[in-house]
Amino acid sequence: MSSRPTAPRRHHALARLLLAALAGVLLVGASGCAGRDEDRASVVVTTNILGDITRNIVGDEAEVTVLMRADADPHSFGVSAPQAASIERADLVVHNGLGLEENILRHVRAAEESGVSTLAVGEAVDPITYTAGESADEPDPHFWTDPERVRTAVGLIADHVIEHVQGVDRSVVAENASAYGARITELTGWMEEQFHRIPDGQRQLVTNHHVFGYLAQRFGFRIVGAVIPSGTTLASPSASDLTSLATAIETAGVRAIFVDSSQPDRLAQVLKRESEVDVDVVPLFSESLTAEGKGAATYLEMMRANTRSITTGLTTA
Template sequence: MRWKALLAGITAAVTIVGAAAPLSLLATTSILGDVVRQVAGELVDLTVLLPPDTDPHTFQPTPQEIALLSRADLVFVCGAGLEEALAPFLSQARRVVDLSQGIELRTSPDGRVDPHVWLSPLNVAVWVEEIAAALAELDPAHAEEYHARAQAYRRELALLDSWIEEQVRKIPEGRRVLVVDHLAFGYFADRYGFRQLAILPGFSTLAEPSARELAQLEQEIRRLGVPAIFISHTTASPLVEQVARDTGVRVVRLYVGALSGPDGPAPTYLELMR
């Protein structure tokens, strides 16, 4: 497998040198696309597969989108099971960089992996290094520029991380609990000292709770006096509305797995986190 990927990489590099065409890149989610753009700048042709406001767990590619996947020099995926429906088609890509490879992944007791790594900026800093390394390898003429852009963006990520820490310090420790739709906030919770309780007890919006689990959660929400349930703006589970109704707690929609459009409140990763 590894030597095949290596050969594909060499072929692509030779083509680039010969034709001097810009690299053609594809990134799966809008968040990943933004991060790739930060590192690559305007030196590449970048296609972002998932439109803004799209749930990455349930996204189904069209035949046209699968064709895009097979034409790109390089395909960046978040991996760790996030792009579930896309996985069967990745073998058609010339070269895939799975960005979950460099990350220390969280797992559940039943062995499932948490794919929401971007909710800690420290993980995105790891992405940035890997993206820069992959681009520099395919397009060595611009290696210095990729690494310089990566370094500048890592500084922004470090600033974001301290800003979040500052905000969290204003919340009394006993109140650092997040009630969320599905278990998307694990990396955020680990980094900033929160506990998360989820209505859908899994790492995907496709997870389903038992009646007993729902009853226990509602009891916990009442006991803690939780003022709000935070859900992803792409989640459309009737159970979330049910829990909110039963407990009288208001629902706040956040941008979690997808950016907004350019005129929305979360057009970039940094703005999404803020």
């Protein structure tokens, strides 16, 4: 004849079940915490152009945080307190260097001092100097306008990710870098074909500030001048600067002035009036990517859009 368990025995059994259930919850919770994004390896990138390039290399192997928002100015953008903290927590910080990110450098230096690995990409791709204006003989940070230097940068970033970012699959990062590098090589060939349509005598550039020196060197353009005679948008032109550039435009027979799409073109329009010649003011995506669907959401899209604009601007009668 069976008998019902006494109350103490029932309570002990219930307690054991509750403890087992609680242990299961804690185990699931612990495994869930291990997979959260904050526990993943982290790469922090300062500019959005380098951010896109780095994401193509890293893929899903680590978290990539890009500090600079779309359409921002790399010379003047800043970071929030949480973003500054993310720099010092990163496994690797990728930045342009050569003085480009003027408001971010102190955070990068602080990260270096605390032991974070950093890569100043521009300093490692055979940088050139400005040849004219207020920034003459200073290093030019705008290396990304030369796709072949970007191809070199792809290899450098991949090597640093493999060496300094814990837990990444070396073979996956290497394969990603190889595939993206091949797309850069294809871009270079396509740009050469497009620019070949511009007669040699018309391969002359006037920009809102000195930003296309690397492109000029790679593809055989001559820099006539810049509305802002400096390598940074934080400078401003004088009346004599504008007069000198207007004279140079008239002498060279320049057909178009190219301005960054994220910057007002007021000065270029003033220069156009001052020069008393018929020139177009053509927007380019020179220093920042755009939001998705706005014309230059990736590095490859930006370079193709600029190539089309430059070619059209300098061949249209």
